[in-house]
Amino acid sequence: MSLMKEIRHFAVPKNHVAIWWFGQNGFIFKSPEGTLVSTDLYLTDSCEGLHPGIDLKRRVPVLIEPEELDIDVFTCTHNHQDHTDPETVRRVKNKDTIAFVGPHPATDVYRAEKVEDGRIHVSYPQCEMEFKDVKINGTFALPTDDTDLNHMGFVFSFGNGPRVYVTGDTDYTDLLVSAAKHKPDLVITCINGGFNNLSHWEAADIVGKIKPKAAIPCHYDMFADNQADPKQFRASLFLKAPGVVYQEMGYGKPLLFSAER
Ligand SMILES: [Fe+2]
Numbered sequence: 001m002s003l004m005k006e007i008r009h010f011a012v013p014k015n016h017v018a019i020w021w022f023g024q025n026g027f028i029f030k031s032p033e034g035t036l037v038s039t040d041l042y043l044t045d046s047c048e049g050l051h052p053g054i055d056l057k058r059r060v061p062v063l064i065e066p067e068e069l070d071i072d073v074f075t076c077t078h079n080h081q082d083h084t085d086p087e088t089v090r091r092v093k094n095k096d097t098i099a100f101v102g103p104h105p106a107t108d109v110y111r112a113e114k115v116e117d118g119r120i121h122v123s124y125p126q127c128e129m130e131f132k133d134v135k136i137n138g139t140f141a142l143p144t145d146d147t148d149l150n151h152m153g154f155v156f157s158f159g160n161g162p163r164v165y166v167t168g169d170t171d172y173t174d175l176l177v178s179a180a181k182h183k184p185d186l187v188i189t190c191i192n193g194g195f196n197n198l199s200h201w202e203a204a205d206i207v208g209k210i211k212p213k214a215a216i217p218c219h220y221d222m223f224a225d226n227q228a229d230p231k232q233f234r235a236s237l238f239l240k241a242p243g244v245v246y247q248e249m250g251y252g253k254p255l256l257f258s259a260e261r
Helices: 003-009 086-091 104-112 174-182 200-210 230-240
Strands: 016-021 027-030 036-039 073-075 099-102 120-122 128-131 134-140 152-158 163-166 186-190 214-218 255-258
Touching (some): 003 016, 016 152, 134 174, 200 214
Parallel strands (some): 073 099, 099 120, 186 214
Antiparallel strands (some): 016 027, 128 134, 134 152, 152 163
């Protein structure tokens, strides 16, 4: 069975969320009612050659071809190509059944790639929207350079169950801690430090101030020239966020997360 079909068939118990990682900041979340929400799915190799002299060839296998993608809500945190990938959006077949969410520059990409206006939902820090049993709260993120000044993060609430904060790419700022008002049970954070993103130490500092139950590192694996060791985040978490469980994900394998863990 293809991974997409496996995800579609996977049963999520009450008060849980199932999470699959696709490398970099790409995730699919599944709620107990079966709602599938993705964020920052990068399912092509379109970044290769984007910046001559920087090795941006993808190193993580493509686990789901864009044509196979069968989800309910497609979200992007900002308009860098490893997050809002025009080729991924272009090749998605089910554009007429998916809600596309993102800040304005990401929605420009959706529109350019033939997503109908009625399916596009503009998000921004402090926004709130709901799709079936999933609530989305927009959070602040500090742009990492001036090529896109509309970065943001999301807190996804799955039914009455867990709340998951995805930081998106962001520079360090205490304003990231404002996501704490949504009481996330889990924080998924970039840790690479490269290209002005949070380092493992800065990410652990923010997690320590938000105080979720667990934290997952991401955005350290896709490109040779943008790597970091997640174990450094584990050590930083131990020092800066005592009591927060370190959770490392594998590719394409479900993690069942409950707020009660
Ligand atoms: Fe990125």
